[in-house]
Amino acid sequence: MYTPVMARHVSIDRARILDATLALAEEEGLDAVTMRSVAGRLGVTPMALYRYVGDKQGLLDGLVERLLDELPAPDPALEWPDRLRAMSRGLREAARRHPEVFLMLFRRPAATPQARRTRGGLYDALRDAGVPEDALPRAERLLSTFYLGFAASEAAGRFGGHDTATLDADLAWLEVRLMEALQR
Amino acid sequence: MYTPVMARHVSIDRARILDATLALAEEEGLDAVTMRSVAGRLGVTPMALYRYVGDKQGLLDGLVERLLDELPAPDPALEWPDRLRAMSRGLREAARRHPEVFLMLFRRPAATPQARRTRGGLYDALRDAGVPEDALPRAERLLSTFYLGFAASEAAGRFGGHDTATLDADLAWLEVRLMEALQR
DNA sequence: ACCTGAACACCGTTCAAGT
DNA sequence: ACCTGAACACCGTTCAAGT
Numbered sequence: 348m349y350t351p352v353m354a355r356h357v358s359i360d361r362a363r364i365l366d367a368t369l370a371l372a373e374e375e376g377l378d379a380v381t382m383r384s385v386a387g388r389l390g391v392t393p394m395a396l397y398r399y400v401g402d403k404q405g406l407l408d409g410l411v412e413r414l415l416d417e418l419p420a421p422d423p424a425l426e427w428p429d430r431l432r433a434m435s436r437g438l439r440e441a442a443r444r445h446p447e448v449f450l451m452l453f454r455r456p457a458a459t460p461q462a463r464r465t466r467g468g469l470y471d472a473l474r475d476a477g478v479p480e481d482a483l484p485r486a487e488r489l490l491s492t493f494y495l496g497f498a499a500s501e502a503a504g505r506f507g508g509h510d511t512a513t514l515d516a517d518l519a520w521l522e523v524r525l526m527e528a529l530q531r
Numbered sequence: 532m533y534t535p536v537m538a539r540h541v542s543i544d545r546a547r548i549l550d551a552t553l554a555l556a557e558e559e560g561l562d563a564v565t566m567r568s569v570a571g572r573l574g575v576t577p578m579a580l581y582r583y584v585g586d587k588q589g590l591l592d593g594l595v596e597r598l599l600d601e602l603p604a605p606d607p608a609l610e611w612p613d614r615l616r617a618m619s620r621g622l623r624e625a626a627r628r629h630p631e632v633f634l635m636l637f638r639r640p641a642a643t644p645q646a647r648r649t650r651g652g653l654y655d656a657l658r659d660a661g662v663p664e665d666a667l668p669r670a671e672r673l674l675s676t677f678y679l680g681f682a683a684s685e686a687a688g689r690f691g692g693h694d695t696a697t698l699d700a701d702l703a704w705l706e707v708r709l710m711e712a713l714q715r
Numbered sequence: 716a717c718c719t720g721a722a723c724a725c726c727g728t729t730c731a732a733g734t
Numbered sequence: 735a736c737c738t739g740a741a742c743a744c745c746g747t748t749c750a751a752g753t
Contacts, residue, residue, distance in 0.1 A: 359718095382746060393746080395718055403746060450634055453683045456691035485701055488690070489677075495689075496680020497673075499637045505679075506672070507640035517669055528712065543736095566727060577727080579737050587727060 359389055361399045365413045368406060369445070377447035382406070411451045416461040417441055421468020427475040428526050434469060435494050435518060442502035450503055452495060466491070476529040490525075543575055545583045549597045552590060553629070561631035566590070595635045600645040601625055605652020611659040612710050618653060619678050619702060626686035633683055650675070660713040674709075 367388045372380050382403055386393040400406040419437040421430055442449040457466065469491060470483050478486050500506050501514055551572045556564050566587055570577040584590040603621040605614055626633040641650065653671050662670050684690050685698055 381744090383744085392719055394720090394748090397747080398717070450637055453634055453680075453687040453689045455688050457689075485704060488693075488701055489681075489705055492680045492684050493673075493677045496637075496676045496683070499680070500676050503637040504639050505637045505641075509672075517672055520669060521673055524712070528708070565725090567725085576738055578729090578739090581728080582736070 359391055359395060359399070361409065364389065364396060364399055364406070365409045368410050369413050369448070372410065372448055373445060380406075380410075407451065410448055411455075412459050414441060414445055414448050414452070415457055415459045415465075417444075418461065418465050420461070420464055421471065423468075423471070427472040428522070430468060430472040431490075431525075432522060434465070434472075435497070435522070438494050438498040439501060442498035446502040446504075450499055453499070473529075476526070478529065493521075543573055543579060543583070545593065548573065548580060548583055548590070549593045552594055553597050553632070556594065556632055557629060564590075564594075591635065594632050595639075596643050598625060598629055598632050598636070599641055599643045599649075601628075602645065602649050604645070604648055605655065607652075607655070611656040612706070614652060614656040615674075615709075616706060618649070618656075619681070619706070622678050622682040623685060626682035630686040630688075634687055636679060637683070657713075660710070662713065677705075 364385065368380055368385050371384060371388060375384075382393040382396055385406070386396055396406065400409055418441055419433065422433060425433060457463075466487060469487050473483055473486050473490070474480070497514075497518065506514060548569065552564055552569050555568060555572060559568075566577040566580055569590070570580055580590070584593055602625055603617065606617060609617060641647075650671060653675060654667050657667055657670050657674070658664070681698075681702065690698060
């Protein structure tokens with residue numbers, strides 16, 4: 348006889364629900380994410396989820412937050428050009444892992460603490476690059492919008508026939524121009 | 532006694548189905564678009580749609596095509612800076628009209644004849660701006676990606692708190708820089 | 716406090732049948 | 735050729751009930 352402290356079926360909480368949802372979306376696509384399928388994966392009935400995520404929309408919102416939190420934190424050890432490149436690389440990788448969830452990033456401001464940190468890293472990089480303080484918000488909006496659109500286009504299928512090498516070159520070309528423009 | 536040439540219930544065809552679907556999406560949101568609701572709006576049973584759109588996914592694909600065909604054709608009478616501005620304006624307006632459908636543009640290449648014409652107009656504008664022939668595809672991909680991401684962010688909610696004037700200014704700022712860079 | 720059973724009002728899709 | 739009725743296997747969500 349042993350003490351079943353954390354035993355029986357998986358204790359269910361919000362984090363575990365979102366983990367299961369993201370895994371399901373990755374394996375079988377976003378359409379396969381239903382209250383019932385997520386619950387099934389956790390060994391619980393669909394109605395048990397409502398306490399933790401509100402409803403289906405709340406589950407999807409939580410999924411977007413989880414994705415935001417997967418983005419790499421900015422590394423202050425890097426010079427600003429490398430920090431910009433790390434950011435675009437991180438976005439593209441997240442988009443490739445979760446193409447359908449990634450598109451939902453367009454639907455609301457990235458307001459999670461981790462997302463603020465990532466944005467802060469972009470601010471720092473742009474400041475280091477010489478962008479004046481009062482131009483930072485605008486520069487951040489424009490640049491992150493481009494990076495997001497690029498990663499979304501690549502992962503969701505808009506770039507269709509183009510291979511990764513071409514897209515890498517596109518981005519490298521743009522980043523060189525950008526860095527020239529910033530340094531001037 | 533009169534001749535009911537075009538009478539009874541609306542004769543149903545693919546174009547009319549997509550019109551009804553787009554109107555429904557605009558009025559009640561994309562979630563309200565179901566095979567049943569579209570059919571109901573046309574006075575027909577859901578099963579009647581299958582002949583024309585294949586299935587639900589085919590209906591949504593058709594919706595994206597309809598949206599692409601709403602984009603304004605490039606006006607060759609305009610100078611290239613005005614043609615670029617007309618393009619971003621057209622994209623933003625389309626996104627505002629159909630925010631949810633607009634996001635689906637990231638999912639596949641814009642391959643409709645009208646979309647090719649629009650892309651051709653962007654090529655022409657960039658060529659007029661002095662972009663060398665072999666750099667046109669890359670320049671077009673990068674610029675249209677930015678415009679698409681910007682319009683999607685604005686319409687779908689990512690820009691959240693920012694008002695139209697701020698976003699207009701963002702875009703104007705970028706376009707001035709872009710035109711300077713191109714003219715150099 | 717947390718989970719379930721049963722039920723309700725929906726979905727997309729098929730297939731044989733009608734005209 | 736084109737549309738329908740009936741049916742099937744699903745959905746999200748509620749609510750009272752169980753422990």
